[in-house]
Amino acid sequence: MADNAVLSRRSLLKGSAAAVGAFTLGFSIPFTEAQAQGATPEVNAWVVIHPDDRIVVRIARSEMGQGTLTGLAQLVAEELEADWSKVSWEYPTPGENLRRNRVWRNFATGGSRGIRDSHQYVREGGAAARIMLVQAAAKEWGVPEGECRAAKSVITHTPTGRTVTYGKVAAAAAKLDVPKEVKLKPASEWTIAGKSVKRLDTVDKLNGKQVYGADIRLPGMLNAAIKACPVFGGTLASFDAAKVTGMPGVKKVVQVDRRTVAVIADHWWQAKTALDALPITWDNGPHASVSSETIAATLREGLDAEQAFEGNKAGDAKGAIASAAKRVEATYSYPFQNHACMEPMNATALWTPEKCEVWCPTQNGESALAAAIEASGHPAAKCDVYKVHLGGGFGRRGRSDYVTQAVLIAKQMPGAPVKLLWSREEDMLQGTYHPITMARLVGGLDKDGNLTGLHMRISGQSILSGVNPQGLQNGRDPFVFQGLNPGGQEGPFGYGIPNLLIDHAMRNPHVPPGFWRGVNLNQNAIYVECFMDELAHAAGVDPLEFRRRMMKNTPRHLAVLEAVAKGIGWGSPSAPGTAKGLAQIMGFGSYVAAAAEVSVSNAGEIKVHRIVAATNPGHVVNPDQVAAQVEGSFVYGLSAAFHQECTVKNGRIVEENFDTYPAMRINEMPKVESILVPSGDFWGGVGEPTIAVAAPAVLNAIFAATGKRVRSLPLKNADLRRA
Amino acid sequence: MxxxxxxxxxxxxxxxxxxxxxxxxxxxxxxxxxxxxxxxxxxxxxxxxxxxxxxxxxxxxxxxxxxxxxxxxxxxLSPDVSHPIQKAWLQLDVPQCGYCQSGMIMAAAALLAKKPKPTDADIDEAMTNICRCGTYNRVRAGIKLAAGI
CATH class of the missing domain: 3.10.20.30 (Beta-grasp domain)
Structure with missing residues (x-):
């Protein structure tokens, strides 16, 4: 219920953003007024310059490890002509954004959109500030603006050689009119953007000083531990607070909402100890008998269902398959998975009759603010959210359920800040899961081994149905077709097949779905790229050559595939006992491919020896950070492929911690050889797309090594022992 | 007490x-x-x-x-981020979100104290920490950089 309210508010916010228009320099408050608000010497909303020349760039998106804050600061600094060594950063609050007519626009950080969605307006912010600084200097000197140039935070009057630093003219610049139009530098002239500068946020992560949400400490702060009904759809029937109220440190046992109870104590360990001792009775609700098996049966039914939403269609796929020389069919399945951020969900809230303040790690500051407003009962003007760095996000922290809970708890302790921290177990049981799907693929080959028809039926869960049903398009969830679309940023299908049908039978189990790093591209890349490999083998054609034949009109997809093929040495003999596999896909605005070399022992143990990845994200803002994202994406993707599965029993998730839900560790992880092939003519994302090609490249290599085709993930369930 | x-x-x-x-x-x-x-x-x-x-x-x-x-x-570990592991981590920009890195750095520092020139197998054995961002490639490179190998 609360979530729907949050979403409707978020939709409202989105609507107002659209109304602002495509090109506005967002400086709605007169600078004098902004200056009067505090001592912050801001030139404009994006750029603060102190008298001693220190520059603070305002970052609206959230940093969760992906490097977006450094990249965005590079883009602003580039146009500002800043001295990079003087640049630091700060987060504006979502409340300030509302009060200033959304001057920083969108705070949402997901879908690998941090840079690709905001590069234009943040660069314009930097350029506008530079123009104003130059104008201020020219005015002071009484010289034409055109005779002055800016570089490395210094303005020079070229004819006289006279100079002044940004810090000296910032206050005067802030009083000038905002330029109506600004011209941006071409990427070929970049000196800060496009370079592998060091991250701005590393040092405090090396000495324990970085404050994450879990580390927040406020005067008089209390701590809360929480349990919601582990069966989705169930409620809290009763609890016996008297049994734990005398335990050390315990202040209060509170019902949070219909399905949730929390213990508030001086310290979190005390709260958790008391919560574990608290007698709780759950009403497990209507889904208490659902299991992984019943869910699988529902999805299997969808594979043959008459009704399905179309995602991509050309010619007559079913007819072409019926008349094909050879028919190939395979069914794949992919499990629920939890994001398992290293830092469990948490938020700290202070509620008084006058105001509500929240400190939290969030991927969406404005959604967190909307949640705080809704739960607090206060008007927007009396609420704010202070963002802190995230100990991982991966999509989970785009939801604000934990913010709502923190405020509802704090409301029962007026005047005392309360930090709510989920246990790992709570985090595993109350996830919003990578959606469960199956796919049946049927292909028709002609006598020369060409694919003449393909039908791909996806059956399973829709994220939008669970997260934002208003976003469905006549019931259809466009996210389901990521990487399989006829065109667009979210994945044009890479293969030209004369007769094609990709459709989706929506089957929504009661387990809540969510955006999980890589979203639907992950499952789709496995289904398509492994089946392409199956078709190639059925046709007796080399898997790279088989794909090439269908990629004449998708040269960018092909280019990254060729790059990894070359990198892994495709076509040349593999080291004894090893074999190679390939995969490619397009999504999040970028083209990606991977090649893997693996071996499988007689006992069935898989070892990945090499991984080669190629990425074309168009523009690259920081090559070293793109490489870091690609390296990390393989760990995330291969952790999922090898180990991770959330199973369902009696309506709830079975796996509660890393002992039963393992993640890859260093001993399993080979070096990732990352090849960047930026074409420089578009802006794609890099935080997610490569995850999708990790698993299919390895799965195809496993087939090449063993002749065994694994079609059901994770790999831990597959028996690869040699007979 | x-x-x-x-x-x-x-x-x-x-x-x-x-x-x-x-x-x-x-x-x-x-x-x-x-x-x-x-x-x-x-x-x-x-x-x-x-x-x-x-x-x-x-x-x-x-x-x-x-x-x-x-x-x-x-x-x-050090008063001023001067432990060789911390310096190597800084040089290679090892952390992403950074949440696991306190533990990762402490495990790596303990490894180097015992084995100043660790092999890959030593690293595999000693570094059993989980990193969900996936910094393992740089963790390994950082240990080698700190060890001067």
């Missing part, structure tokens, strides 16, 4: 003897650099040194320790 030797000084901790060292450090000693990730000694985010040995602080109780045992946390 328990006495602990943390980062070279004795601190008095007012907590139940069953309290895990992790929570005594975070909540009583105010040292939040040591992180909670799983509570069952799986992830290593809470790794500290006890008498030089890497230990998962979530699984050691306060009552099992005495003031003669030297506990070192990430805050006490």
């Amino acid at each position: 328990a006495s602990l030797n943390v980062n070279g000084r004795v601190v008095e901790i007012d907590a139940h003897p069953d309290t895990p060292l992790l929570w005594a450090l975070r909540e009583q000693a105010g040292l939040t650099g040591t992180k909670y990730g799983c509570g069952i000694a799986q992830c290593g985010a809470c790794t500290v040194h006890i008498d030089g040995e890497p230990v998962r602080a979530c699984s050691v109780t306060l009552g099992s320790l005495n003031a003669n045992q030297k506990v070192v946390t990430i805050e006490g």
Whole structure:
């Protein structure tokens, strides 16, 4: 219920953003007024310059490890002509954004959109500030603006050689009119953007000083531990607070909402100890008998269902398959998975009759603010959210359920800040899961081994149905077709097949779905790229050559595939006992491919020896950070492929911690050889797309090594022992 | 009340003897650099040194320790980010979100103290911490850089 309210508010916010228009320099408050608000010497909303020349760039998106804050600061600094060594950063609050007519626009950080969605307006912010600084200097000197140039935070009057630093003219610049139009530098002239500068946020992560949400400490702060009904759809029937109220440190046992109870104590360990001792009775609700098996049966039914939403269609796929020389069919399945951020969900809230303040790690500051407003009962003007760095996000922290809970708890302790921290177990049981799907693929080959028809039926869960049903398009969830679309940023299908049908039978189990790093591209890349490999083998054609034949009109997809093929040495003999596999896909605005070399022992143990990845994200803002994202994406993707599965029993998730839900560790992880092939003519994302090609490249290599085709993930369930 | 030797000084901790060292450090000693990730000694985010040995602080109780045992946390590894592991981490931009890195750095520092020139197999054996951002390639490179190999 609360979530729907949050979403409707978020939709409202989105609507107002659209109304602002495509090109506005967002400086709605007169600078004098902004200056009067505090001592912050801001030139404009994006750029603060102190008298001693220190520059603070305002970052609206959230940093969760992906490097977006450094990249965005590079883009602003580039146009500002800043001295990079003087640049630091700060987060504006979502409340300030509302009060200033959304001057920083969108705070949402997901879908690998941090840079690709905001590069234009943040660069314009930097350029506008530079123009104003130059104008201020020219005015002071009484010289034409055109005779002055800016570089490395210094303005020079070229004819006289006279100079002044940004810090000296910032206050005067802030009083000038905002330029109506600004011209941006071409990427070929970049000196800060496009370079592998060091991250701005590393040092405090090396000495324990970085404050994450879990580390927040406020005067008089209390701590809360929480349990919601582990069966989705169930409620809290009763609890016996008297049994734990005398335990050390315990202040209060509170019902949070219909399905949730929390213990508030001086310290979190005390709260958790008391919560574990608290007698709780759950009403497990209507889904208490659902299991992984019943869910699988529902999805299997969808594979043959008459009704399905179309995602991509050309010619007559079913007819072409019926008349094909050879028919190939395979069914794949992919499990629920939890994001398992290293830092469990948490938020700290202070509620008084006058105001509500929240400190939290969030991927969406404005959604967190909307949640705080809704739960607090206060008007927007009396609420704010202070963002802190995230100990991982991966999509989970785009939801604000934990913010709502923190405020509802704090409301029962007026005047005392309360930090709510989920246990790992709570985090595993109350996830919003990578959606469960199956796919049946049927292909028709002609006598020369060409694919003449393909039908791909996806059956399973829709994220939008669970997260934002208003976003469905006549019931259809466009996210389901990521990487399989006829065109667009979210994945044009890479293969030209004369007769094609990709459709989706929506089957929504009661387990809540969510955006999980890589979203639907992950499952789709496995289904398509492994089946392409199956078709190639059925046709007796080399898997790279088989794909090439269908990629004449998708040269960018092909280019990254060729790059990894070359990198892994495709076509040349593999080291004894090893074999190679390939995969490619397009999504999040970028083209990606991977090649893997693996071996499988007689006992069935898989070892990945090499991984080669190629990425074309168009523009690259920081090559070293793109490489870091690609390296990390393989760990995330291969952790999922090898180990991770959330199973369902009696309506709830079975796996509660890393002992039963393992993640890859260093001993399993080979070096990732990352090849960047930026074409420089578009802006794609890099935080997610490569995850999708990790698993299919390895799965195809496993087939090449063993002749065994694994079609059901994770790999831990597959028996690869040699007979 | 328990006495602990943390980062070279004795601190008095007012907590139940069953309290895990992790929570005594975070909540009583105010040292939040040591992180909670799983509570069952799986992830290593809470790794500290006890008498030089890497230990998962979530699984050691306060009552099992005495003031003669030297506990070192990430805050006490060096006064100024000057430990070779910290310097290598900075040079290679190892951390992404950084939440696991306190534990990762403490595990790596303990490894180097014991084996100044670790092999890949030594690294595999000693570095069992989980990183969900996937910094493993750079963790390995960072250890080698710090070791000068």
